[in-house]
Amino acid sequence: MAGSARVAAATLITALLATACSQGSATRTEEPAAGGKVTLRYFTFSAAPDHVKDLDTIVAAFEKENPTVDVQVETAPYDQYFTKLQTSIAGQTAPDTFELNYENFVTYAGAGSLLDLGAAGGDTDTSGYATESLNAFKHDGKQFALPASFSTVVLLYNKDLFEKAGVPLPTADWTWADEQAAAEKLTDKGAKVYGDFQPVTFFEFYKALKQAGGEFMSGGKSTFNSPQGVKAAKWLVDKVGKTMPTEAEIGGTADFDTNLFKSGKLAMWHNGIWQFAGLKDVPFEWDVVVEPGDSQKASAVFHNSVAASATTKHPREAYAWAKFLSSSNVAATTRIASSWELPPVSDQAVLQGYLKDPVPANRQAVFDSLKSIALPPVIARQQEMQDAVTQELTEAAAGRKSVEEALTEAASKVDALLG
Amino acid sequence: MTLTETPPKAPARQPVRPPRKRLRYALTVAVFLLPSAVPLLLFTLIPMAGSLWTSLHEWNLITPMKWVGLDNYARLLASEETRAAFGHTLYFIAGYLPLVYAGGLGLAMLLNRAMRGRDVFRAIYFLPVVTSWVVVALLWKWLLNPASGIVNWAIGLIGLEGPGWWTDPGWAMPSIILASAWKDLGFVMIILLAGLQAIPKEYVEAARVDGANAWQRFRRITLPLLSPSTFFVVVISLINGFQVFDQVHVMTGGGPAGATQVVVEQVYNLTFKYGRAGEASALSWLLFAVVLVVTLIQVRGQRRWVNYG
Amino acid sequence: MAKAGKYVVVVLGALVMLFPFAWAVITSLTPSGAVLQTPPDFTPDGAGLGAYERLLETMPFWRIMFNSLWIAVASTVFQLVTSSMAAYAFARLPFPGRGALFAVYLATLMVPLQVLVVPLFIEMRTFNLTDTYFAVLAPTIASAFGVFLLRQAVQQVPKEFDEAAVLDGAGHFRIFALVVLPLIRPALATFAVFGFMASWNSYLWPLVIIRSPEFMTLPLGLANLHGQFTTEWNVVMAGSVVSVVPILVLYLFAQKHVIASVAQSGLK
Numbered sequence: 001m002a003g004s005a006r007v008a009a010a011t012l013i014t015a016l017l018a019t020a021c022s023q024g025s026a027t028r029t030e031e032p033a034a035g036g037k038v039t040l041r042y043f044t045f046s047a048a049p050d051h052v053k054d055l056d057t058i059v060a061a062f063e064k065e066n067p068t069v070d071v072q073v074e075t076a077p078y079d080q081y082f083t084k085l086q087t088s089i090a091g092q093t094a095p096d097t098f099e100l101n102y103e104n105f106v107t108y109a110g111a112g113s114l115l116d117l118g119a120a121g122g123d124t125d126t127s128g129y130a131t132e133s134l135n136a137f138k139h140d141g142k143q144f145a146l147p148a149s150f151s152t153v154v155l156l157y158n159k160d161l162f163e164k165a166g167v168p169l170p171t172a173d174w175t176w177a178d179e180q181a182a183a184e185k186l187t188d189k190g191a192k193v194y195g196d197f198q199p200v201t202f203f204e205f206y207k208a209l210k211q212a213g214g215e216f217m218s219g220g221k222s223t224f225n226s227p228q229g230v231k232a233a234k235w236l237v238d239k240v241g242k243t244m245p246t247e248a249e250i251g252g253t254a255d256f257d258t259n260l261f262k263s264g265k266l267a268m269w270h271n272g273i274w275q276f277a278g279l280k281d282v283p284f285e286w287d288v289v290v291e292p293g294d295s296q297k298a299s300a301v302f303h304n305s306v307a308a309s310a311t312t313k314h315p316r317e318a319y320a321w322a323k324f325l326s327s328s329n330v331a332a333t334t335r336i337a338s339s340w341e342l343p344p345v346s347d348q349a350v351l352q353g354y355l356k357d358p359v360p361a362n363r364q365a366v367f368d369s370l371k372s373i374a375l376p377p378v379i380a381r382q383q384e385m386q387d388a389v390t391q392e393l394t395e396a397a398a399g400r401k402s403v404e405e406a407l408t409e410a411a412s413k414v415d416a417l418l419g
Numbered sequence: 420m421t422l423t424e425t426p427p428k429a430p431a432r433q434p435v436r437p438p439r440k441r442l443r444y445a446l447t448v449a450v451f452l453l454p455s456a457v458p459l460l461l462f463t464l465i466p467m468a469g470s471l472w473t474s475l476h477e478w479n480l481i482t483p484m485k486w487v488g489l490d491n492y493a494r495l496l497a498s499e500e501t502r503a504a505f506g507h508t509l510y511f512i513a514g515y516l517p518l519v520y521a522g523g524l525g526l527a528m529l530l531n532r533a534m535r536g537r538d539v540f541r542a543i544y545f546l547p548v549v550t551s552w553v554v555v556a557l558l559w560k561w562l563l564n565p566a567s568g569i570v571n572w573a574i575g576l577i578g579l580e581g582p583g584w585w586t587d588p589g590w591a592m593p594s595i596i597l598a599s600a601w602k603d604l605g606f607v608m609i610i611l612l613a614g615l616q617a618i619p620k621e622y623v624e625a626a627r628v629d630g631a632n633a634w635q636r637f638r639r640i641t642l643p644l645l646s647p648s649t650f651f652v653v654v655i656s657l658i659n660g661f662q663v664f665d666q667v668h669v670m671t672g673g674g675p676a677g678a679t680q681v682v683v684e685q686v687y688n689l690t691f692k693y694g695r696a697g698e699a700s701a702l703s704w705l706l707f708a709v710v711l712v713v714t715l716i717q718v719r720g721q722r723r724w725v726n727y728g
Numbered sequence: 729m730a731k732a733g734k735y736v737v738v739v740l741g742a743l744v745m746l747f748p749f750a751w752a753v754i755t756s757l758t759p760s761g762a763v764l765q766t767p768p769d770f771t772p773d774g775a776g777l778g779a780y781e782r783l784l785e786t787m788p789f790w791r792i793m794f795n796s797l798w799i800a801v802a803s804t805v806f807q808l809v810t811s812s813m814a815a816y817a818f819a820r821l822p823f824p825g826r827g828a829l830f831a832v833y834l835a836t837l838m839v840p841l842q843v844l845v846v847p848l849f850i851e852m853r854t855f856n857l858t859d860t861y862f863a864v865l866a867p868t869i870a871s872a873f874g875v876f877l878l879r880q881a882v883q884q885v886p887k888e889f890d891e892a893a894v895l896d897g898a899g900h901f902r903i904f905a906l907v908v909l910p911l912i913r914p915a916l917a918t919f920a921v922f923g924f925m926a927s928w929n930s931y932l933w934p935l936v937i938i939r940s941p942e943f944m945t946l947p948l949g950l951a952n953l954h955g956q957f958t959t960e961w962n963v964v965m966a967g968s969v970v971s972v973v974p975i976l977v978l979y980l981f982a983q984k985h986v987i988a989s990v991a992q993s994g995l996k
Contacts, residue, residue: 041939048952049786049960074939077954083691086480087936090846091853095939107694111481248586248673255959278958318465383692395676400588444821447900451817455810455833458869462848463836469847480846529738542980543742546749549925549975551950554968556747595826605745609921610877617884647880654834655873662840683840690842703843710838715831727883728908 014141034326037070040317042325043088043095044073045081046149046304051340061330062321069317090111097318100145102136102303104387106378109139115308118143121319128327136375137305145307146326149341152369153207153300155179155292156261156269156360159285161186161193172368174292176211176235179268183243186267195243197257198270200236200397202389203300203376208232210374213295216378220418225411231294233393233403240397247398270368273366277339282361287360290369299369300376304341315365342366381417389412422656459485474701479694491701500685501702505709507592508681512660514596514605520652528637529597532617534660541612545605552602556669560585588678591671595679599666607652615641629662646725654717661710682706749972750814755778756966779966787949788941796928796946797974799861803868803927804920811874812916816904816959818875819882820890830879833872845936852937863937864945869928874919881915888941917982946971 003418047055047124052075059071074095076084080170082104088094100108104338108114119142126143133147147251155170159341162169183195192233198204205224206216212235214228214407223229240246250256258275264284270291291299306325327349332343343350379385392410395401401409474491476484495501530541545554562568563584572580585594618641626636642649664683667673673680673688682702689699783789818830849858857863889911890903900907908917925995927948931947940943950967985990 043939049955052786057493072943075952076935077951079954080935080951083932086694087846087849088939090480091849091858093853093858107479108481111479113481246566248583255961258958260682273959324939381693383694387688387692391674391677394674396673398586400676445823447825448817448821450947451821451900451904452829454813455875456868458810458866459836459872461851462867462869463844463872464832465851466844466847467836467839469850470843473843474846529734534735534738536984538744538980540738541983542850542976543745545979546972546976547745549972549979550748550966551929551947551971554752554965555748558751601744601751609918613881613918614884616914617881647884651877651880655837655876658824658834658837661838663935664842666841683842686840688841690846696843696846700843703840706840707835707838711835714838716832718831 019133024350029269037068038314038317039070039199040097040314040321041072041074042306042321043081043085043098044075045078045099046341047073048075048077048342051338054140054334054338054340057334058254058325058328058331061328062324065324066320068322069314071321086360089309092311094311096312096314097306097308097321099148100305100307102305103378103382105137105305105307106393107380107382108307109144110380111312113142114139115310115318116142116144117146117308117319117322120308120315121323127299128345128347130344130346132370132373133303136303137307145305146322147344148304148306148322148326148331149335150301150303151272151274151341152302152345152366152373153270153272154288154290154365154369156271156275156279156286156288158261158264158267160264161284165267170289170292172290172365174289176294179189179292180243183239183268187243189246191265193265194260194267195368196239196268196270197244197260197266198236198239199257200390200393202386202393204236205232205269205389205393206376207291207295207298207374208235209297209299210298211291211293217414217418222411222414222418224304225407228295228408230403233396233407235294237393237397237403247394258396266325274339274341276357276360287362288365290365293372297372298374299372301370301373303344303375352418368407378416385414385417388417470700473697474704476697478696479552480696481694482692484548484697487697491698492705495702495705496699500680501705503677504680504682504685505706506660506700507679508663509680510592511596511599511663512657514593515599515660515663516653516656518596518600519603519607520649522604523652524611526604527611528607528641531612544608547602548605548609550602552665552669555598555602556666559594559601560670562593563597585671586675588676589676591675595666595670598670599663602666603656605657609626610652611645611648614645618644618698647727650717650721650725654714657713657717658710661706661707661713731837741933744980749969752965752968754816756962756969758962779960779962780970782960782963783966784971788944789949791942792946792949795861799945800924800927800974803865804923806865806869807871807874807923808916808920810870811919812878812909813904813913814870814875815878815882816900816908818879820903820908821900826911833875836872838865841932845932849936858937859906859943861943864934864943868923868930871923871926874923877919877922878912881912887909887914921975921979921982924978928971928975 037233042059044055052073059073062071063069077386081099085094085098093111100355129147135149137143137145137147157170159169160193162182165186167185168178170182179196186195187193208217209229209232210223212228214224214226214232216222216224245256245260257266257269257271258278261269262279262282264282271290290297306322308315308322312318325343327343332345332347332350333353335341335343336350339357342354345351351367357363377385389410392401392406392413396403396406413416439554451535473484475486475488477482477487477491526544530537534540563570563582563587565583567582568581570584574581582590585591622640622644626640633638645653657681662683663681664687667681667684668687673681673684683706686699686702686706690703691694754781757776757777759776814833818826829872842892852858852863852866857866885908889907893903927945929953930945934945934948935951938948946967950964950971953964953967
């Protein structure tokens with residue numbers, strides 16, 4: 001992702017635009033009888049409610065270059081997106097192209113619902129993409145989706161609270177021990193100030209596990225019920241009630257952690273870069289740093305991709321749109337300008353735009369966090385696995401089970417799902 | 420299976436009619452029934468058949484169905500989760516139904532009489548019925564917040580320590596019951612009010628003249644004459660109660676520790692989250708069997724206590 | 729004394745019922761970020777109509793309102809007609825197998841919607857009806873709930889009324905329209921409110937069947953306010969407040985013009 005890539009990227013983008021254009025004209029010659037346009041449906045969860053206009057900008061640019069294609073955008077909230085997508089696939093009315101997050105990608109690729117974009121595109125030049133991102137969406141060696149955007153999780157912290165408590169600010173070299181020591185000093189239950197907030201969920205666990213040097217699964221069996229797994233689970237669970245509010249205190253209040261941080265009563269917050277926009281006006285100084293690790297660093301990355309339906313009647317247009325949406329200059333700069341996650345492009349010059357925004361000061365940490373990433377384990381029965389692990393960890397956090405019992409139980413559930 | 424709820428006064432058999440008149444009568448019946456029967460057939464019964472078919476397959480919605488015969492049923496019947504889901508659903512009904520009926524009846528009686536601002540009060544009591552569960556769930560979770568909710572604060576005033584409510588597996592279902600009864604009071608009230616309106620005032624007046632006190636009038640006149648509405652409320656509340664979903668989904672999502680995992684929450688997860696649509700359909704048909712039996716028992720039993728005019 | 733006591737009970741109860749709505753209204757007037765605190769801040773700084781403005785700008789609000797309204801009105805009218813006719817048949821027209829047929833009607837209420845949605849979608853697809861107004865409306869043309877509710881009401885109408893009409897030579901259609909319907913107006917009004925509400929709040933089916941933004945209904949629009957990672961709760965609350973208004977208006981109308989008129993006529 002460095003050095004010579006910059007030069008390569010410039011040529012690539014030109015090549016890319018050329019490809020997109022030529023496909024547009026290819027379509028025109030292919031369907032002369034229709035004379036009109038090809039309508040290409042695109043279904044998305046990440047555009048609504050805040051980025052519909054940004055998506056429109058990208059669509060307009062694409063249609064300008066591909067006058068024969070009319071991209072028709074359909075949106076649904078993330079919670080219900082997959083209900084709708086599954087039903088439309090069951091009813092054979094799948095959208096031509098649609099968004100998929102990394103965790104659900106394997107399920108759809110494995111089910112044969114996705115078009116092999118590598119074959120459909122007929123071009124193999126993928127140097128415009130960050131390699132890790134591109135590889136994340138390969139299945140059985142085929143490119144079933146193109147990475148469209150990503151977000152990472154970092155440690156957000158309230159500078160004022162640190163300075164008031166006389167605790168040194170977090171650095172990129174911090175480990176769990178440093179974080180814990182600071183969190184204990186920063187927690188002031190009398191004033192309802194908490195040192196730390198990290199949700200007890202599957203997503204935090206698989207990452208903490210990697211930070212502790214463990215592995216979630218290997219060879220078709222779970223391997224997280226290990227000393228590293230216990231360490232990772234304890235790291236999460238032991239915060240609850242000590243340096244972090246309990247479930248009862250959180251009390252199901254929507255966006256409890258967001259409001260806690262915004263009201264200046266939370267010193268450290270493990271959360272995604274999508275929170276930056278909402279923190280513009282807070283009346284205190286804050287910054288970010290790469291999450292502390294244990295035996296190693298590992299940062300969570302949430303990836304969204306664009307895939308095409310295996311049954312689409314317009315594979316070439318679908319490919320052109322997928323490629324445009326994921327790696328065109330317009331798409332990349334639009335995303336960066338509107339903080340709509342980050343584009344997974346290899347062109348560092350484009351990404352530099354992200355660093356221009358002065359708050360938080362250490363935006364570089366977002367890119368640094370990519371040096372060592374933890375991708376979630378994915379299996380065909382993904383959602384069941386996530387729910388099972390989260391539920392068992394919650395049991396441990398509530399004190400109804402020991403961490404060891406919870407992990408044993410979670411491991412046997414996950415093995416059943418793998419079997 | 421017959422559900423004939425022949426009202427006491429109706430003739431038990433049809434008078435014998437000449438053929439032409441019979442045809443005309445049959446046509447009349449058809450005209451009254453077809454406008455509802457055809458849409459129900461097309462848009463409910465056919466999908467029901469579809470789900471019955473699905474229940475015999477393994478299907479994740481995105482790959483072709485795979486025939487498994489009765490395996491889904493066998494697996495569900497043997498599973499601990501199914502038993503737990505039905506248990507939680509029954510627990511919900513046992514708490515919810517008495518609360519909502521008694522409350523709704525009380526309200527209907529209070530608001531059936533002339534009083535200042537009666538219409539406004541009726542509308543206010545109806546407000547929770549029309550407010551979305553998303554809002555109501557947030558509110559109740561906040562009211563019943565174990566650490567800072569108003570309810571536990573009030574309990575604290577009398578020197579006791581409030582429970583963990585919906586964060587505690589033992590108290591989660593009571594929390595949902597409480598919120599549900601509160602929300603649906605107005606629903607029961609409006610149906611019973613319509614029933615009360617239909618009771619001829621002269622009956623109650625006559626009883627008053629005969630020297631019956633308020634309780635006797637309620638017990639002997641109002642309650643029996645209200646029995647068709649009561650029957651309706653009980654049957655519908657049971658049918659809906661077995662399919663309780665919205666409030667569970669938004670308040671606890673089946674937690675904590677699966678303590679509120681009711682049947683339809685399970686059905687929803689299996690269909691749309693876990694890609695096990697076949698099992699979800701099978702589970703729905705098990706639920707159907709239970710609801711049908713319960714409803715038939717009520718319909719059979721109604722002759723003993725439901726009084727049609 | 730007893731009367732005053734009752735009044736106190738009714739007023740206290742009303743306050744308890746009013747609370748969530750008041751809370752939703754207040755939250756909707758609160759600037760985003762300051763909402764849903766514990767304890768809540770009932771006198772927030774910078775209160776305003778920002779959330780309502782946001783509601784108007786994030787979605788084609790009026791188009792959505794129009795869709796929801798007309799679908800709900802059409803579905804209510806359909807249900808009133810189809811249900812009241814069936815109710816009359818089930819209460820007044822004996823025929824062989826009537827009980828069994830009524831059981832089938834009731835049975836349509838007993839399978840959870842969650843498993844019917846996919847087969848129904850596939851059915852609509854084979855009729856080529858997905859993404860149409862008709863498809864949204866179709867499952868609410870007839871309502872077994874309504875048939876049951878109205879059948880109970882028809883059964884409460886004293887038989888002597890229709891017998892008198894029969895002596896006058898009236899057929900079933902005239903008895904239904906001129907005798908029975910006016911007498912079950914309270915039940916019709918009640919059902920109109922429920923039928924409207926069911927369509928107005930309907931979520932899962934429209935979600936699945938609609939894909940063009942121009943057919944979108946209010947619950948879908950409101951659900952779109954929930955992002956993948958964050959939610960603007962004040963806008964959600966504003967949407968909820970707005971969504972309650974039409975049903976409440978309908979309820980007040982039904983109560984004033986139908987229930988009250990029956991009570992005053994002294995007929996029943």
